Amino acid sequence: MDKKNIMLVDGMALLFRGFFATSFTGNYMFNSKGTPTNGIFGFMRYFLNAVETFGPTHVICCWDMGSKTFRNDKYEFYKANRSAPPEELIPQFDLIKETVESFGVPNIGVEGYEADDCMGTLAKLYGKNDHVLILTGDQDILQLVDDNIKVAIMKKGQGNYAVYHKENFEEEKGITPLQIVDMKGLMGDPSDNYPGVKGIGEKTALKLIKQYGNVDGILNHMNDLSNGIRKKIEENLDALHLSRELAQIFCEVPLNCDLDEARWKVDINNVSQKFEELEFKNLLTQVDKIV
Structure with missing residues (x-):
């Protein structure tokens, strides 16, 4: 039986990266309704490129759910130095999840845990029988690299990835992932x-x-x-x-995700409708390459 190729997407990493890649000059994208969309646009460009590059059979997107997690119970100052997200990004949090859903991709997040913990839990679960690739910009995720778990770190510029697996990680870093x-x-x-x-x-x-x-x-x-x-x-x-x-990433988050629901099988009509709402018509040509 052929092994599945499951891509776990670090939603926040792509969204923040997409937002700041297009807003550092102060030029924000807005649709005709006045809704900022630059973070979603950047996210989609990274996301679609990764699907084209790695050819997953299944895709799941993981998210942080609020600013407080069990780590704040252990240490009240955990991430206390983080500033509030930019005002233009806030409306895009819900919209990006709707956009991901238009591709038939499940959004996974659990209160009290970080997206890292959800990705770790799913990677360990699915890595028992199938191949897992985690797409992120966060070096901390590298601790999850294992026999059937690879991590693709997004580098500067679209389409540039450093892909780590168990062998090249130890060769390059001189230590094991753990x-x-x-x-x-x-x-x-x-x-x-x-x-x-x-x-x-x-x-x-x-x-x-x-x-x-x-x-x-x-x-x-x-x-x-x-x-x-x-x-x-x-x-x-x-x-x-x-x-x-x-x-340490916690890999026993109480979550459920039916892998059948994560199969990469895009309904182009759903995506077209969402992209029309966001006024991303020029991105549809990129979607056509991978459906």
């Missing part, structure tokens, strides 16, 4: 606003992980560390454990 979690535990993550071990950066974290395997290995060899490194870890032990917990 060791990313331990790296982040040591380094912290300013973009997600969790601390790590104060004074330990990427270079030192990588050296320690390569030498001792993971955080537990480091803690079991504290007497072998230099006085400076040992002192930093001892003084930030709680932050180290917390940061490692926050960095």
